[in-house]
Amino acid sequence: MVPELSRAQAAFIQGPVSISLASRDAARRTTIARGLSCRVSEARDQISILVCGARAASLLAELRVDGWVAASYSLPATHETLQVKGRDASVEPALPGDEVLAATHRAAFATQIAVAGFTVAFTEALLHHEPGQLCWVRFTPAAVYMQTPGPRAGERLKAGG
Amino acid sequence: MRSVDSIRDCLEGGVPSLIATCDAEGMPNLTYVSQVHYVDAEHVALSFQFFNKTRENILRDPRATVRVANAETAAEYRLDVEYQRTESEGPLFERMKAKLAGVASHTGMAGVFKLLGADVYRVQAIEQLPSPALAPERLHPPLLPPLRRLGERIAACGELDELLDRTLAGLQELFGIHHSMLLMLDQGSGRLYTVASRGYGASGVGSEVALGHGVIGVAAEQRTPIRLSYASMDYIYGAAATGTAAEIPWPGLREPQSQLAVPIGSGGRLQGVLYVESLEEMAFCYEHEDALAALAVSLGFAMQALAQEDEPGEPAPDAAAPQQPAGKAALQVRYYPEDDSVFLGEDYLIKGVAGAIFWKLLRDYQRDGRTDFSNRELRLDPSIPLPDIADNLEARLLLLHRRLQERSTLLALEKTGRGRFRLCVRQPLKLVEVAAA
Numbered sequence: 001m002v003p004e005l006s007r008a009q010a011a012f013i014q015g016p017v018s019i020s021l022a023s024r025d026a027a028r029r030t031t032i033a034r035g036l037s038c039r040v041s042e043a044r045d046q047i048s049i050l051v052c053g054a055r056a057a058s059l060l061a062e063l064r065v066d067g068w069v070a071a072s073y074s075l076p077a078t079h080e081t082l083q084v085k086g087r088d089a090s091v092e093p094a095l096p097g098d099e100v101l102a103a104t105h106r107a108a109f110a111t112q113i114a115v116a117g118f119t120v121a122f123t124e125a126l127l128h129h130e131p132g133q134l135c136w137v138r139f140t141p142a143a144v145y146m147q148t149p150g151p152r153a154g155e156r157l158k159a160g161g
Numbered sequence: 162m163r164s165v166d167s168i169r170d171c172l173e174g175g176v177p178s179l180i181a182t183c184d185a186e187g188m189p190n191l192t193y194v195s196q197v198h199y200v201d202a203e204h205v206a207l208s209f210q211f212f213n214k215t216r217e218n219i220l221r222d223p224r225a226t227v228r229v230a231n232a233e234t235a236a237e238y239r240l241d242v243e244y245q246r247t248e249s250e251g252p253l254f255e256r257m258k259a260k261l262a263g264v265a266s267h268t269g270m271a272g273v274f275k276l277l278g279a280d281v282y283r284v285q286a287i288e289q290l291p292s293p294a295l296a297p298e299r300l301h302p303p304l305l306p307p308l309r310r311l312g313e314r315i316a317a318c319g320e321l322d323e324l325l326d327r328t329l330a331g332l333q334e335l336f337g338i339h340h341s342m343l344l345m346l347d348q349g350s351g352r353l354y355t356v357a358s359r360g361y362g363a364s365g366v367g368s369e370v371a372l373g374h375g376v377i378g379v380a381a382e383q384r385t386p387i388r389l390s391y392a393s394m395d396y397i398y399g400a401a402a403t404g405t406a407a408e409i410p411w412p413g414l415r416e417p418q419s420q421l422a423v424p425i426g427s428g429g430r431l432q433g434v435l436y437v438e439s440l441e442e443m444a445f446c447y448e449h450e451d452a453l454a455a456l457a458v459s460l461g462f463a464m465q466a467l468a469q470e471d472e473p474g475e476p477a478p479d480a481a482a483p484q485q486p487a488g489k490a491a492l493q494v495r496y497y498p499e500d501d502s503v504f505l506g507e508d509y510l511i512k513g514v515a516g517a518i519f520w521k522l523l524r525d526y527q528r529d530g531r532t533d534f535s536n537r538e539l540r541l542d543p544s545i546p547l548p549d550i551a552d553n554l555e556a557r558l559l560l561l562h563r564r565l566q567e568r569s570t571l572l573a574l575e576k577t578g579r580g581r582f583r584l585c586v587r588q589p590l591k592l593v594e595v596a597a598a
Contacts, residue, residue, distance in 0.1 A: 020228070022181040022189040030181035030189050030226040032239065055291050072179065072191040079270065083191055118232075121295060125235035126176075128293050145214075147192065150273050154213035 002160040003044035004141040009082060009157075010040040013047070016108035017073040021049060021137060023062040023089075033059040035071065036127055036134070037098075037105040047071065047084060048138045050094065050102055052129035060135070063089045069139050072147065076113050081147035082157075086139030094134035102129055163287040164202040168229065168238050169447045172199050173390065174264050175232020180207065182218035182225045190214045195264060195274055197229055198257050199447060200281060205242065206253055208261055209278040219244040225282070228290075236294035242282035249278045252385035259376065259387045259396060267391035267442070304452040307335035315459050320576075321467050321555045322357075322562070328435075328460060329359035336452070338437045340414055343425075344370060344377060345433040345556040347513055349546060353381055353434055354513070356556050356563070358412050365412025366563040367511055370398070377434050380422035384431055386450050388421045390443045396420060409509075419444035423453045427461035432553070435460065468555050491591040492571055496520045499597045501546075505572070511564050515557040517545050522584050527592055536580040558582065 005013075013019075019035030033056035035049040049071060053060060063069060067089035074081040110123035144157045171178075178197045182190050192215045196208040205227070209216065219225055223244035230237045248254050258276045265274035311331040318324040325343050332338040340360040344353035352369045373382045376396045380387040389396055398411045417438035425433045435457050437445065495504040502512035503519050511519060521544050525531045536554055539545055547554060562574040562582075573585040 018177070020179055020191055022191045022226075024181075024183045024187065024189045028183045028187060028222065029224060029241070030183055032179055032181050032191065032226055032228045066187075068188050070181070070189040070191045072193070074177070074193060076177075079268070081193060085188060085190075087188075122233075122235050125293050125295050126230070126237075149193075149195070149210070149270060151211075153211045 004144055004159045005040060005044045005047070005084070006160050007044070009144060010044050012075070012080070012082060013038050013071075013073045013084070014040055015075065016105070016112045017075050018109065019049060020072045021051070021056075021059060022070040022072075023059045024066075024068065025062050026065070031058045031062055034127065035137075036102040036129055038071075038073070039101075045140055046138060047086070047141055048092075048136045050098060050105075050134055051137055053133040053135045054130040055128075055133075060091050060137070063137060064091055067139065069137065071139075074147075076116065079149055081149075083145040083147050084141045085143045085145070087142055089137050089139040092136040092138055094136060098134050098136075099129075102127070102134060162203075162285070165199060165205060165284055165287070166202050168231075168287060169199050170233070171229040171231045171236075171238060172197050172205070173232065173443070173446065174260070176230035178227060178229045180215055180225050180227050182215050183222060184214065184218050185221060190218055194227070196257060196261055197227060198253075198260065198279070200253065203284055204245075204281055205240070205284055206248075206257060206279040206281045208257055208274075208276055209247060209280045210261075210274055210276060219280070227282075231294070231297075234294040234297050235292065237290040237292055239286075239288045239290055240284050241286040241288075242284050245281045245283055247278040247280050252383040253281070254279045255379050255383045256385055256387060259379065259389055259393075262393035262395045263389035263391035266393045271393070304336070304448050307331075308452045308455060311335055311456060312459050315456075315463050318463065319467070321464065322559050324460070324463055324467065325357035325559070326359075328456070329357055332437065333359060336449075338439070340417075340438045342413065342436045343433060344381075344436065345553050345560075346381060346431050347553075350513060353377060354560060355409075355412070356433075356560050361412040361414075363410065363412050364563070364567065365409060366567065367515075367560055368409040368411050370411075374398075376420045376422040377436050380424050380436075381431060381434050384424045384426065386421065386423045386454055388419075388445055388450055390419055390445070392416060392418045392442075414438050414440065416440070418442045421445045421449060421453060423450070423457045425457045425461045425464070427458075427465040432461055432464055433556075464556075468553070489588050491589040493591045493593060494523060495593045495595055497595050497597075505569055508568060510568055511561060513557075514546060515561045515564075518557060519561055521545060523590065523592055526584055526586060527590060532584045532586070533577065534582055534584065536582075 021033050024030045037050040039048045069089040070085050072083045106127045110120045146152050146155045178194045180194050194207050198206040200206050227240040257279045261276050265271045314327050329341045332341050342358040344355050351372045355365050355368045358364050370377045376387045419439040422436045500512050501516035503510045503516045565573050571588040575583045577583050
């Protein structure tokens with residue numbers, strides 16, 4: 001079976017992009033939280049996004065009830081944006097060393113937005129996590145959407161395409 | 162609830178905002194929003210540019226969540242909002258369209274970002290998200306103290322020319338705004354004409370902007386402040402000034418990076434526009450818009466009050482006797498009734514109502530040797546096409562006065578008392594009325 005995510009898309013969402021996630025509660029009110037790093041499994045059938053449990057408490061609580069999730073990835077320099085959706089999100093504990101992943105992503109993203117005048121301190125605050133609070137949101141990508149501004153924005157992309 | 166006023170700094174567009182909605186199945190959807198715009202303490206408007214999943218979702222279920230961030234402190238806020246309506250014309254739409262044009266060209270998206278509508282949402286809750294926000298460094302100094310001082314100066318002015326010049330001088334001295342203009346509305350032609358400017362090589366007094374054209378024209382037409390924080394070709398005047406015979410070149414900056422135009426009104430009528438611009442990006446924030454809008458209110462009422470005080474008083478005791486023209490070759494003054502334009506020799510001087518006024522003065526002078534006039538008689542003169550109300554006669558006389566000052570050493574207007582003035586002629590005149598071809 002062709003994975004939903006193409007190789008290029010997998011590389012893109014693991015790059016120096018802005019990551020955000022959305023969930024919703026039982027009353028269908030949505031919640032947004034920031035992702036701090038993203039990994040894609042070898043077979044491209046699993047996406048894991050690192051979040052701060054303290055800052056994303058509502059999102060995690062909602063995902064524990066119902067694993068429907070939307071994740072948005074955007075590269076500030078080009079406005080290139082993808083959205084990936086899943087129906088089976090689970091929350092998993094982070095391992096020692098995952099803080100390095102968050103720090104690596106933070107540094108890469110800081111370089112990305114420095115050209116727009118944002119300081120490293122700004123990015124540190126934006127992508128901050130509380131000590132010992134990291135955890136993973138893991139899901140199977142069920143659909144990928146193009147969201148780069150323009151006429152194709154919102155289009156669902158073919159599996160592997 | 163925390164007011165939208167308290168998070169306006171997050172709505173300048175520095176950090177992209179996101180909106181999350183939910184579809185019929187219950188699947189969340191995330192979309193970047195080019196612009197979350199301040200409407201009032203309880204409402205925001207989101208730019209609607211593409212028909213997308215967000216649109217489909219909010220039309221079905223109006224509830225949504227918006228995340229905005231402060232570009233200085235990184236503080237983030239969650240807004241619980243409810244979609245109310247879409248506006249595709251009018252003041253809010255035009256404000257957002259102008260702002261979006263600036264953002265689009267700044268981010269290399271000119272031609273891609275096109276505003277289809279302003280989606281108005283009621284804000285039900287605002288919550289600051291937990292984060293170690295940085296200490297705010299105020300980008301702009303407080304604006305109430307300078308506003309107060311400028312208001313006091315305005316209140317002390319007894320003449321229109323003094324009022325206009327002091328206002329622009331005050332903007333420079335107290336607000337650090339170096340490039341500014343005041344334009345008045347000519348109801349008849351649907352155009353605005355510059356009566357005062359500051360910070361430019363040439364004053365550009367008499368230069369015109371059509372209603373609906375650029376930042377100033379849109380602000381006047383929609384009677385709402387228009388502000389751009391980045392340069393946009395769609396809103397710049399510089400290139401448009403062609404310098405045809407009967408056109409005074411636009412004095413403004415060739416490539417302003419920030420622009421703000423605020424309408425001046427009083428008694429429910431538009432009087433003109435206060436315009437400021439800068440070579441710096443993001444030079445004017447929401448607070449500048451507030452301050453200049455408050456200033457425009459004072460200005461509007463001050464202009465109206467000064468206009469009502471032009472009952473002729475006694476001529477000033479030190480008014481000099483009219484100068485007699487020397488016996489030199491006559492200066493030819495041509496007048497074109499079709500647009501009331503007046504040329505001194507080959508040089509264009511003025512047109513419109515101010516041109517008609519000038520021609521009346523010159524004819525009276527030529528026929529009867531009259532040099533002293535009152536505002537009141539001009540108001541009553543059937544040959545001058547003043548609208549019945551809001552005639553702005555003082556502004557038109559001021560325009561004429563300033564154009565003569567800039568363009569002629571032989572002709573001048575001199576104030577001789579309240580509501581009175583004198584035509585000074587220093588060379589014999591030859592008046593020629595040129596009928597339309």
